[in-house]
Amino acid sequence: MALAHHDTTAGQTRQAFAPRSADALSALLLAHPQARIVAGATDVGLWVTKQHRDLEALVFLGDCADLRRIEETPQGLRLYAGVRYSEAHPALARLAPDLGELVRRIAGTQVRNAGTICGNIANGSPIGDMPPALIALDARLALRHGDTRREIALEDFFIAYGKQDRAPGEWVESVFIPRPAGETQIHIAKLSKRFDSDISAVCGAFALTISSDIVQSARIAFGGMAATPARAAHAEAALIGHPWTAATVEAACAALARDYTPLTDMRGSGAYRLAAAANLLRRIHAGGPGVLDNAITDSHAQVAHG
């Protein structure tokens, strides 16, 4: 049963619900489509403490035991909405070691113990770290509205800055990450000024399949390069079907400038972001699996050594 708390101080009616199951949560959101879902509150909490925003109706999903599930199968990994970073970390690392490294770089222990993967996605930030990685891995999002469910490619969820493909009352029930094929290389790099608890200047993710020295497939996605997490369609096209050579990589690096027009802010200039993104691809070509391990600990080396 959903617990409800009503606060009528200062003449305002505020409501807080803590349903105990996904069904109850979904029914509550149908009845209160404008209510704010709270998962780990590691984003929402800051809206209150830093921005002093008033939140009228809250629905906390952390008490829904059926949303704390992780399903690990040969096909892939399904993480339900209540799964926190620290709970998902081992399974993500088994799916792709670089995903595990990425989680190690998200926030610090306390935030990883509270924040959820689905909250990182639903928040829709252009600099959230999980979306680019999961887009490169071709993840799918399961959305639920009442008893109706639909599944979309994660990359289609992010429509524009601050706008996601989610109707009022609809919520993210789970994310499914397919297990990469054995021959597919997964490389992920978070570039930030500090190792821990820092926001990415650039987060790049690459799923590359190369056989007989020809790039058979490429899915590349970046955070921090556009108004949403987004794929590098031109760079992918410059790679697919071409020999895995320095010349092909340079063509793909040049194509990144057609994929993105990154902003300049305190985390990095637009020129830095483009140069750093291209240098990640060059390092993958130069170094093979594991090559980005150094990249994730020293963002500035990307430009200096690229």
Ligand SMILES: Cc1cc2nc3c(=O)[nH]c(=O)nc-3n(C[C@H](O)[C@H](O)[C@H](O)COP(=O)(O)OP(=O)(O)OC[C@H]3O[C@@H](n4cnc5c(N)ncnc54)[C@H](O)[C@@H]3O)c2cc1C
């Ligand atoms: C100190 C600190 C460091 C951080 N470092 C990083 C970092 O390195 N990288 C990074 O990417 N982020 C970072 N964050 C941001 C934050 O931790 C993540 O975005 C986190 O994953 C959010 O998940 P949550 O469960 O706390 O979401 P909440 O704060 O509860 O919710 C976030 C948003 O998503 C919505 N939401 C949550 N779950 C659902 C759902 N199932 N369906 C629909 N909507 C939903 C909420 O309504 C809200 O709009 C940091 C935050 C802090 C405070």
